[in-house]
Amino acid sequence: MQVTYGQAVADALREEMERDEMVVVFGEDVAQHGGIFGITRGLYEIFGEDRVKNTPISETSIIGVGAGAALTGLRPCIELMYSDFLLVAFSEIYHCVAKWRFMHGDQYKIPMVIRAAAGSAFGAGAEHSNCVESLFMHTPGLIIISPSTAADAKGLLKSAIRSDNPVLFFEHKQLYQVKEEIPEGDYTIPIGVADIKREGTDITIIAMGLMVKKALAAAEKLAAEGISAEVLDPRTIAPLDKEAIRKSVEKTHRAIVVEEGNKTGGIGAEIAAMMQEEMYDELDGPVLRVAALDVPLPYDVALELVCVPNEDKIVEAVKALF
Amino acid sequence: MAYSKEFITDLYRKLLGTRLSEEKLVAIYKEGRVPGHIHSGVGQEATHVGSLVTSKEGDYFKLAHRVVSISSVLGVPFNNIYAEILGRQDGNSRGGGGVNHIADFSKGILGMSGTLGCDMPFAVGAAYRLKLEGKDNIVYCYYGDGTSNRGPVHEAMNWAAAWKLPILFIMDNNQWAISTCIYESTAIENPGADRAAAYGMTSKIVDGTDVLAVYEATKELSEYVRAGNGPAILEAKNYRWRGHFEGDQCKYRDPAITEKWQKKRNCVKRMENYMLENDFISEDEIKTMYEEIDAELNAAVDFAEASPKATAEDLFNNIFA
Incomplete structure (x- = not known):
């Protein structure tokens, strides 16, 4: 089956939301509009306004609200638009999300995925083109995924959503339209395997x-x-x-x-x-x-x-x- | 309002327990028995006790960095509170978090960020979870006047109001952010309540040293929030009796004002006077309660000091689920 990388991400999201009603999606413009990269298109219509929500332009809170929802039982897969904007919420991710379990004990877990579009994209400029993965590699407590193929994107996003730990999931903007072969049906790819x-x-x-x-x-x-x-x-x-x-x-x-x-x-x-x-x-x-x-x-x-x-x-x- | 003796004595016991624990922390810090810092909340207990007694099973709590003893009111044993503060195995994070991170998820405590204000969105996320569940539970979210000027606080309040979430923001306005008075950093008189209208929220102002007034105000607002009307802000007026941290000499402010608050607005004494005047309790009963709580706290310190320290090997086991 041939799908684009973007469609593979979208399929993973939809299938996981069907599988587990605790999975919710929110972020800027992700509901009716379907996200500025179109990845969440259709989810609002399928899953409704409780599980697919637009947020204020409040990146720190998109992360923090996701974390609070995750702590209390939901499995948020949130979209932060450009990965450059993760730096707006740097403290929230670096100090809070990554360290919450360490600081509060093993009753606490944050099963949350933070999706963001990374990388250069032909003239997006100095604040919309960065690859910031290495900044987050510096703190313990985060899983960082950066898939290069449609097949990996789908399998790894499913693993990320099913993980009990916070995951940063970087999708490259130039890959969204690349069409590739992916396995049929539900499959996962283990985190931490090259x-x-x-x-x-x-x-x-x-x-x-x-x-x-x-x-x-x-x-x-x-x-x-x-x-x-x-x-x-x-x-x-x-x-x-x-x-x-x-x-x-x-x-x-x-x-x-x-x-x-x-x-x-x-x-x-x-x-x-x-x-x-x-x-x-x-x-x-x-x-x-x-x-x-x-x-x-x-x-x-x-x-x-x-x-x-x-x-x-x-x-x-x-x-x-x- | 007519209160039962049982309610009043229970409320007082929680107030006194919190006060004596805050004082105990100062005392053991002075003796060099605390590895980190103590941000004493002595004087501000009524705000936290009076509001928390309106909570019920299934609510969530985002507590503040001052008056950390308050988690005892939510049912966290003093033994575990002191073990965490002393960095021991019997603390909730086995020495990983410390005084700012006393927590117990089974009691609804969400945890707290040492970068004050960053945890406000966490509380909003918990409120979103509660709203999806559709019960009448709410989140109690405590913050200070100084923290109220941080961006995440603004974001969290706007978001909570926009999504009409069940969260009650409770500002403990002790007027000081380390050495900066709130009226030096902020142009409005009531940094909690005055901002509510801008978010489309309702609010109340209460004397934070009057535990019954706090109880009544919280009861009213919490019922409003439980009924699905969206968030609200309660601003409690207080004064920080001690330094930002133990060792802070407070040379930046007038000690006469501090003394005035200590003499006239001592929440524990005010409650004792009320109880004695209304025959809820006798002097002897008060004395007995002091002794019982003090013994409990001494036992907690002993328990904590006997609890083993976490080992270096433990460090790597506490990061990922």
Whole structure:
């Protein structure tokens, strides 16, 4: 069955709401309008105004109200529109949601999913194009998911909704319209398990979200030049599937990390540091990072494309290791 | 209003228990037995006790960082309250949260954020849950005058009113935010009640040191909220007797004003005078109650100090469900 990534997310939401009446959806413009990316379209008509609700433009409270509803028995899957806006609610997520159980004890749990659209989208500008996953990777207590395919998006969102822990779920804006094969019916994909998107023997390219597509394109080019690249998609950034990374570099002995966020203090920094601490003996070279330039993303599309990683930048980085 | 002896003595016992516990925390902090900080709520007990006694089974509570002993009124044993404050295994988070996070979900306590105000939306979320359940339960959401200037408080109130949720906001206006007087940071006279109209909410102002007045005002507003009329704000006028934290010398304010509140607006003494004047209780009975509660609190401190500390291994087990 072929569906778009956006439809896969929508299907997961609808199926989970059908399965469990405790699942509710709220956020800015998610009801009659169906969300500004159209993902929640139709839910209001099926599930009604009690379970699908528009909220005020109050990002801090979208998170906090979701958490309070989750604490008391609902399973909110809330939409925060652009993931950039998660920073409006940074304290709410970082201090409250992530730490609530730790601070109050094991009677407390927050089964909540925070969905948000991430990444560059051709001229959305410096406040509507960011990949902020790494900021949240820094605090314990959150599950962070960034799916790269329609199949992963559906299976992982279902797992996220069924999880008793708070989950940040990043959907890449450029992936919403990508149509791909997904399994039929109800299926889940376990949280914390990486996936090898292309097998290879010479180098491991670790990439997330849209960057998986770029890495696959780069791997194709590299193959033509005689370099066999393995593309590893962690799928969940927290918890990180270190074992899958280890297994891959035991075979390839080289690795680069590709991410769309800024390079400094990014996911690549964390993964590279972790690998040199824990897998040093397996590495025949440094773990390089391909990431966005450390500048705010510009509004001008030509300049935006200069900033974010693409397949040529990945090919270039890989070749530097040979 | 005619009250039964049983109601009055029960209310007084809760008031006195909260007062003596707040004083006990100050005392054991002075002795160096508390690992963190104490934000004493001595003097402000009536606001919390008088309002909470209107609650019923199935209600939720977002408590405040001052007058933390109030969770005893909701049925959390002093033993566990003190164990949490002393960072021990018998505390609700086994030393993970501490004085600002005394909680027991089975009693309806939602928990609290140390970043004051961030927890107000949590209370609104619980109210949304209650509204979907369709019973007449409500959320009691406590906050302070200083916190009222934070963004999440505004968001939470607007949201609660827009969705017509069953939540009663109770402002404990003690007039001080650390060293900044509310009237220095805020242009309105009543930072709780005056804002209600802007959200489309009803409100009341009450003397927060008169436990029966607080009870009556809360009873009226809580019934209004239970009836499905949407949220309301109760502003209780108080004064912070002690520093923001123990050790704060309060050099930024006039001690004469503090003394005046302590002498004329002592909620425990006011209740005792009322009870004696109306023959609800005798001096001897009051004395006995002091002794009983003090013994209970001493036993709680002993219990907490005997409770083992959490280990480093426990740290990683308390994060995810």
